[in-house]
Structure formats: C-alpha cells, structure tokens
Amino acid sequence: MVDDVRARLARRGGAPTSSDVTAAVRASGVMLGSRALAELDVAVRAELLGAGPLQVLLEDPDVTDVLVNAPDEVWVERSGRLVRAPVDLGTPARVRELAVRLAAAGGQRLDDSSPTVDARLPDGTRLHAVLPPVADGCALISLRVLRRRAFTLAELVASGGVAPALAPVLRALVLTRANLLVTGATGSGKTTLLSALLSVVPDDERIVCIEESGELTPHHPHVVRLLARRANVDGAGEVPLAELVRQALRMRPDRIVLGECRGAEVRDVLTALNTGHEGGCATLHANAAADVPARLEALASLAGMGREAVAAQAASAFDAVLHLRRDGPRRYLAEIAVVRRGPAGELVVEAAVTVAAGGLPVRGTGWSALAMRIGLGAA
Missing domain, CATH: 3.40.50.300 (P-loop containing nucleotide triphosphate hydrolases)
Structure with missing residues (x-):
C-alpha cells in the first residue's frame, strides 16, 4: 500500500499534503479507516520528504546517530550506546534509493560516478553515504541528528x-x-x-x-x-x-x-x-x-x-x-x-x-x- 501510494504521489510531483495522500488512497481503490489513513499519511510523507522508515528514529529525542549497514541492520546511538533498531528497509536497492534521495535533499549528487557524499539535510541533520562497490555489499548511510536545545x-x-x-x-x-x-x-x-x-x-x-x-x-x-x-x-x-x-x-x-x-x-x-x-x-x-x-x-x-x-x-x-x-x-x-x-x-x-x-x-x-x-x- 505504501509503495503504491508513494508511486502515485511521486508521479504527481511536488510536496504532498495530507489531502494528496487521501486522494491517492482513494484512487487506488482501497478503503481505510481514519487511524489507518493517518498512519499511512505519516509513512508516505516520510518516504517522499523525510528519511522514510528512519524518520521515526531521527525524531527520537534520545537518538544522536542513525547508522545503516544493511537493509535489516540499522543501529542507533541512544543515550551514548549503540543498539540495534527494529527497522527493516527491505532490499539493498531500497537502501540505495533512500541514500540517493537524501543526498538530493541536501543538494548533492550520489551515483556511480560520485559514490560518496557529505551533506546537510534541510532540518540540519548531517548525512554521510557511500554506494557500492566502494561500500561492500550495500549502501551505507550515517545520519547525525541536530539537537536544537542548548544545555547550561x-x-x-x-x-x-x-x-x-x-x-x-x-x-x-x-x-x-x-x-x-x-x-x-x-x-x-x-x-x-x-x-x-x-x-x-x-x-x-x-x-x-x-x-x-x-x-x-x-x-x-x-x-x-x-x-x-x-x-x-x-x-x-x-x-x-x-x-x-x-x-x-x-x-x-x-x-x-x-x-x-x-x-x-x-x-x-x-x-x-x-x-x-x-x-x-x-x-x-x-x-x-x-x-x-x-x-x-x-x-x-x-x-x-x-x-x-x-x-x-x-x-x-x-x-x-x-x-x-x-x-x-x-x-x-x-x-x-x-x-x-x-x-x-x-x-x-x-x-x-x-x-x-x-x-x-x-x-x-x-x-x-x-x-x-x-x-x-x-x-
């Protein structure tokens, strides 16, 4: 469902609103309740505008770093310790797609001719990504979260x-x-x-x-x-x-x-x-x-x-x-x-x-x- 709605909105272009997501769901012929629709709205817009399944990790106030080693191997640094996160990105191709999209959001190119990137995302998050074959097996993504609060x-x-x-x-x-x-x-x-x-x-x-x-x-x-x-x-x-x-x-x-x-x-x-x-x-x-x-x-x-x-x-x-x-x-x-x-x-x-x-x-x-x-x- 997420993939279908995401594809419809991607073809439409522009930054999708909640109304756009609702219209895309109706066009797909699927009926959803208000709660399921709200969850889908968050997931789809995270895919198109944010960090996809990683977005919820970036919004965790205790997380400082998000590290992707493989589709099913995502780590976070939470309160000073590295722990595995219960996130599955699907396939190596999806990880690569996410890395390329994040680089583009930071105004940088990431492809076979330029397989490494450092960028700053619109919300201030620092991105580093490496594509295969420089990265062995799967694209590697490192995200450093920007925290706005100053400690005294x-x-x-x-x-x-x-x-x-x-x-x-x-x-x-x-x-x-x-x-x-x-x-x-x-x-x-x-x-x-x-x-x-x-x-x-x-x-x-x-x-x-x-x-x-x-x-x-x-x-x-x-x-x-x-x-x-x-x-x-x-x-x-x-x-x-x-x-x-x-x-x-x-x-x-x-x-x-x-x-x-x-x-x-x-x-x-x-x-x-x-x-x-x-x-x-x-x-x-x-x-x-x-x-x-x-x-x-x-x-x-x-x-x-x-x-x-x-x-x-x-x-x-x-x-x-x-x-x-x-x-x-x-x-x-x-x-x-x-x-x-x-x-x-x-x-x-x-x-x-x-x-x-x-x-x-x-x-x-x-x-x-x-x-x-x-x-x-x-x-």
Missing part, C-alpha cells in the same frame, strides 16, 4: 559532564574573553560544551558562528550564523569555511566562533584571533590535549603554513584548550590546558587541570598561568 553549564555539572569545581573556571574564561579551543574525539560533546559556554557570553555582545552544519545552539539573544556551502551537482557555488571567516571579520563581531577546524581555514582563524578579536572559540578533533600541536600543524600545512609560523600564531591566538573525553556513554571535560611556546619555539599545550578517575580535578603545572589569565592570581 549548571546542567552539564548536574549530568557529570563538568566537574563542579571547574564550572567557575569555565565561566571566568568566557567572561575574561579568553580564546578557547575545544577538543575531543568524535561524539565527545565538543559542540554541547561550546554551546553552553557561549550561553555565558554577556547579552550585549554579538556572536558570529561559522559552521558547516549549524550545530551550535547557544542560548543568547545576539547570535548570527554563517553556514559553509558545498559545490552543487554542477560543481559550482561552493562557499568554504575559510571565506566565511574572512566575511565574519566585516560583520562587527564581538566574538568569532568556528564550529570545527578541519582544513586550511585554521590559518584564517589564527589570523582573526591575532588581530584583536578576543573571546573567540573553535573546536578541533583530537584524541588528547597533547595531540593539539600536531593537529594544528597538519591542518595549517594545508594552507602553506610552516611549523614555526603555526607555533607562533597558535600560542598567541589561543589561551586555553578544553579537552573532552568519552568513556562509554559518559562524556566529560577531562582537561583544561594552557597554550605556550616551548624553549625551542615549539607549540606546547600544558595541563592546568585534569579530572582524575574519581571525578576530582587535579592541578597541573599550567595552573599558575591559567589562574593568572582569569584573574585568580596563583591561588
């Missing part, structure tokens, strides 16, 4: 994401306009923490957020957002993050925020933070705070920057690194470090506070420098 620092403390003793330190870093680099592995909570920190920014400041997928959700009255754009199916129209950083400088920002450093745009971020734009923030994928120098050097090399130039600019651009760790379902702030240059001019990230296994903060050798930066003296 108090809520992160209550949930165990931030040690109680560190909340005043984080607040002081924001209010003293320190430039912050939030780091961690995939899914460690970087965006969640950064949104909470931006919610602490005074209301009379203007925040310009630069992102690929619009994930930051600060609770703040004056936030404007610039979203990068990939080239369209014809290879035109790309607007990269680096260009948006340059545009943000002309928008009278009090704080510039880069959702994620992942390429040559790191050069423009370092330049911006070294030209009087204090209180800026960025996120970076790194497995440990100690890995940050190497990660910055690797990304900056894409923009033609040498190691010495990166060390000089990064040491003056960033005041602190906030590193998050993921331990099973738990995501927490594991370390606050200061950024400086070493005796040989190299970039050094020195631990100021680390969170021990029991959840208690332990001061490191960088504590004095951090305390001075936020006005605590050497206390």
Whole structure:
C-alpha cells in the first residue's frame, strides 16, 4: 500500500499534503479507516520528504546517530550506546534509493560516478553515504541528528559532564574573553560544551558562528550564523569555511566562533584571533590535549603554513584548550590546558587541570598561568 501510494504521489510531483495522500488512497481503490489513513499519511510523507522508515528514529529525542549497514541492520546511538533498531528497509536497492534521495535533499549528487557524499539535510541533520562497490555489499548511510536545545553549564555539572569545581573556571574564561579551543574525539560533546559556554557570553555582545552544519545552539539573544556551502551537482557555488571567516571579520563581531577546524581555514582563524578579536572559540578533533600541536600543524600545512609560523600564531591566538573525553556513554571535560611556546619555539599545550578517575580535578603545572589569565592570581 505504501509503495503504491508513494508511486502515485511521486508521479504527481511536488510536496504532498495530507489531502494528496487521501486522494491517492482513494484512487487506488482501497478503503481505510481514519487511524489507518493517518498512519499511512505519516509513512508516505516520510518516504517522499523525510528519511522514510528512519524518520521515526531521527525524531527520537534520545537518538544522536542513525547508522545503516544493511537493509535489516540499522543501529542507533541512544543515550551514548549503540543498539540495534527494529527497522527493516527491505532490499539493498531500497537502501540505495533512500541514500540517493537524501543526498538530493541536501543538494548533492550520489551515483556511480560520485559514490560518496557529505551533506546537510534541510532540518540540519548531517548525512554521510557511500554506494557500492566502494561500500561492500550495500549502501551505507550515517545520519547525525541536530539537537536544537542548548544545555547550561549548571546542567552539564548536574549530568557529570563538568566537574563542579571547574564550572567557575569555565565561566571566568568566557567572561575574561579568553580564546578557547575545544577538543575531543568524535561524539565527545565538543559542540554541547561550546554551546553552553557561549550561553555565558554577556547579552550585549554579538556572536558570529561559522559552521558547516549549524550545530551550535547557544542560548543568547545576539547570535548570527554563517553556514559553509558545498559545490552543487554542477560543481559550482561552493562557499568554504575559510571565506566565511574572512566575511565574519566585516560583520562587527564581538566574538568569532568556528564550529570545527578541519582544513586550511585554521590559518584564517589564527589570523582573526591575532588581530584583536578576543573571546573567540573553535573546536578541533583530537584524541588528547597533547595531540593539539600536531593537529594544528597538519591542518595549517594545508594552507602553506610552516611549523614555526603555526607555533607562533597558535600560542598567541589561543589561551586555553578544553579537552573532552568519552568513556562509554559518559562524556566529560577531562582537561583544561594552557597554550605556550616551548624553549625551542615549539607549540606546547600544558595541563592546568585534569579530572582524575574519581571525578576530582587535579592541578597541573599550567595552573599558575591559567589562574593568572582569569584573574585568580596563583591561588
């Protein structure tokens, strides 16, 4: 029934309404009660406009990721754990069809000549898909759900994401306009923490957020957002993050925020933070705070920057690194470090506070420098 009605509406074209679904059911000669018709309406419109059988998973408030490995192998990350979902997509051909349709909804092409895609769906969901034969056997679909609600620092403390003793330190870093680099592995909570920190920014400041997928959700009255754009199916129209950083400088920002450093745009971020734009923030994928120098050097090399130039600019651009760790379902702030240059001019990230296994903060050798930066003296 769903396939028949979907085919009729697809031939009709346009975005179907509930009335269109009802008319298509009547045209098929099938009589349905009001409840069955309502369920069919949801299913058909999810097929044509949403993620089909996956749509109900994307709407689950506890789900952060939906992963399709095969028609009958769908996984979700719910409350920090991967579990199988009771969803069957039918056949590999249907999975491929869904992947192609989702890519098109994100303005991207997915076919045999272009078998991989990264896209942002209209609702903000991040899509990654791979077609066979690059994917072995069946098309692979990965969906990262965008959650619009911003958590406060108090809520992160209550949930165990931030040690109680560190909340005043984080607040002081924001209010003293320190430039912050939030780091961690995939899914460690970087965006969640950064949104909470931006919610602490005074209301009379203007925040310009630069992102690929619009994930930051600060609770703040004056936030404007610039979203990068990939080239369209014809290879035109790309607007990269680096260009948006340059545009943000002309928008009278009090704080510039880069959702994620992942390429040559790191050069423009370092330049911006070294030209009087204090209180800026960025996120970076790194497995440990100690890995940050190497990660910055690797990304900056894409923009033609040498190691010495990166060390000089990064040491003056960033005041602190906030590193998050993921331990099973738990995501927490594991370390606050200061950024400086070493005796040989190299970039050094020195631990100021680390969170021990029991959840208690332990001061490191960088504590004095951090305390001075936020006005605590050497206390």
